[in-house]
Amino acid sequence: MASVCVNDTLTDDELRWVLSRLDSDKDKEVFGHVCKRWLHLQSTDRKKLAARAGPHMLGRLASRFTRIVELDLSQSISRSFYPGVTDSDLAVISEGFKCLRVLNLHNCKGITDTGLASIGRCLSLLQFLDVSYCRKLSDKGLSAVAEGCHDLRALHLAGCRFITDESLKSLSQRCRDLEALGLQGCTNITDSGLADLVKGCRRIQTLDINKCSNVGDAGVSTVAKACASSLKTLKLLDCYKVGNESISSLAQFCKNLETLIIGGCRDISNESIILLADSCKDSLKNLRMDWCLNISDSSLTCILKHCKNLEALDIGCCEEVSDTAFLGLGSDDFLGLKVLKVSNCPKITVTGIGKLLEKCSSLEYLDVRSLPHVTEVRCSEAGLEFPKCCKVNFSGSLTEPDVLL
Template sequence: MSSVCVNQALTDDELRWVLTRLDSDKDKEVFGLVCKRWLHLQSTDRKKLAARAGPHMLRRLASRFTQIVELDLSQSISRSFYPGVTDSDLVVIAEGFKCLRVLNLHNCKGITDTGLASIGRCLSLLQFLDVSYCRKLSDKGLSAVAEGCHDLRTLHLAGCRFITDETLKSLAERCRTLEALGLQGCTNITDSGLAELVKGCRKIKTLDINKCSNVGDAGVSVVAEACASSLKTLKLLDCYKVGNESISSLAQFCKNLETLIIGGCRDISDESIILLADSCKDSLKNLRMDWCLNISDSSLSCILNQCKNLEALDVGCCEEVTDIAFQDLGSDNVLGLKVLKVSNCPKITVTGIGKLLEKCISLEYLDVRSLPHVTQVRCSEAGLEFPKSCKVNFSGSLTEPDVLL
């Protein structure tokens, strides 16, 4: 039989079908090494790209990979002394990658409002933007993005300390489909800004205002009411102005809340947590309330008894918590907890941990650091049996899961 050339036998669509059936990225790269035709097909079919390049190389990448929808130019912390992407790079990106929907510029400290203006002018399809720790950015640049990227769904601004309420007002006016907003460490954000935000953005599912020290009960309460049906994740770490009024509002309006971070909110007490446990008993999965010094056995017991879908709980440094919180669990209750942190709770003993283990058969990580009555030796002497897959942190030597960050 005479030999048949693959390139003569198969059409472009058939070769693309072969390419889609390759599972590993390595195999897809090898596909492009066969010949120029296969390289062209591989390039035009590629949707994601991660790179570190200057303007000249970015232009070449844009001409080769014409259908890129996800571009990752982020920098790791280990490269924090490099500026990363610059404004001139962003001009090339905005003009060359017209199909972009996802753009990650995390920790690219060289970009300014001028570069963001290019994104706003050219990337109207953009849905995800991460400019966390791009510390030169201000309201001017973010307003330009809001002006041109009306379909924006996710925006991460952590560490952008010059951002103020003006950015939230711009988002409310132009990005009404916004679902996730990260504002960690944006200390100029206030209650007034959150009130402006939810006038237009009522579909927010995830809101991270960790370490926004000027946010208090008024801002959280207005978010809870405006985004009642959509809000699933709220992070309020070290927002020391947040108290019981905020938690009561969440209990009243947000029945679908899944993740709540209130670590360091020291004015929160049992009264509002009990309301939350009753209201969100079917939805709550992750709860972090370390350093909530007014939390005691009554609210913790209520959470463990009512929140049947709870997977991660942190009550570290809640010094009023004792073994009683675990002794009141119902006889038929089997908890689905996978992560539990009770470090620096001096009144908890081996007895309490033993009671907990009877109910937590799915536990994967247990933090018992700095418990004077709970040591590895004492647990062994008491005959405690931890689940086989459970990592027990007695001394801080284990890597902590990031589910509650």
């Protein structure tokens, strides 16, 4: 038989189909080692890229990987001494990677508003942008992104302390499809800014305003009403101005809420939590309310009895909670909890933990640190049997799951 050359027989489209059928990234890399033609096809077909490179190398990457839609240039905390991507790098990226939908610049501390202006000017298809802890950024740069990136769906700005309500106003006017916004530690954000945001952005599913100390009940209530059908995750850690009015508004409007973080909101009490437990009983999966000092057994029992889909619960430092919260569960009350944190709740004893274990066979992580009546020895003496897959944190030596961060 005459020999047949694959490259003479198969078209580029047919070879790309072969490449698309390869499952692992390793196999796709090997595909490119066959010959220059296959390397070119493999390069132009690649969709994701993670790199650390200067402008010259980024330019070469852009010319080789022409269809990249996801670019990760983020810096880890361990490389905090290194500034990462700079404004000149962003100019090259914006000109070279025109198809970008996702751009991660987390912790790239060298970026300024000039770099963001390049993004807004050139990357009109961008849908996801993470500039968390790029501490030099201000409203000027964010306004440029909002002006040019109308399809933006997710924006993460944690640690950007110069961002103010003006950025939220720009997003409201130009990025109407925004679904996720991270503002952790942006202390210049106020209730007024949130009110402006939801005038235009009414599809928000995830809002992180942890440690936004100038946000209070008025802002949260406005968000709850405007984004009632879409809001699924709301993070309010250490927002000390947030109280019962916010929780009552969430209970009234947000029936699809899945994750609520209210740790450190010390004015929240049983009355509003009971309303929330009844309203979101079918949707709520993750609830963090550590340091909510007015929370006691009545609201906790209500949560455990009504929220059947609850998977993670943190009531650390809620000093009024006692065994009664668990002993109030009836014979038909079975919990689907996977993560439970009850550290620094001095009224909880081995009796309460034992009752909990009777009702919760799916537990994977239990935090009982700093409970004077609950120690590894006492649990053993009481004959408590923890689920096989459950990690019990008695002393703080275990890595905590990040589901409630």
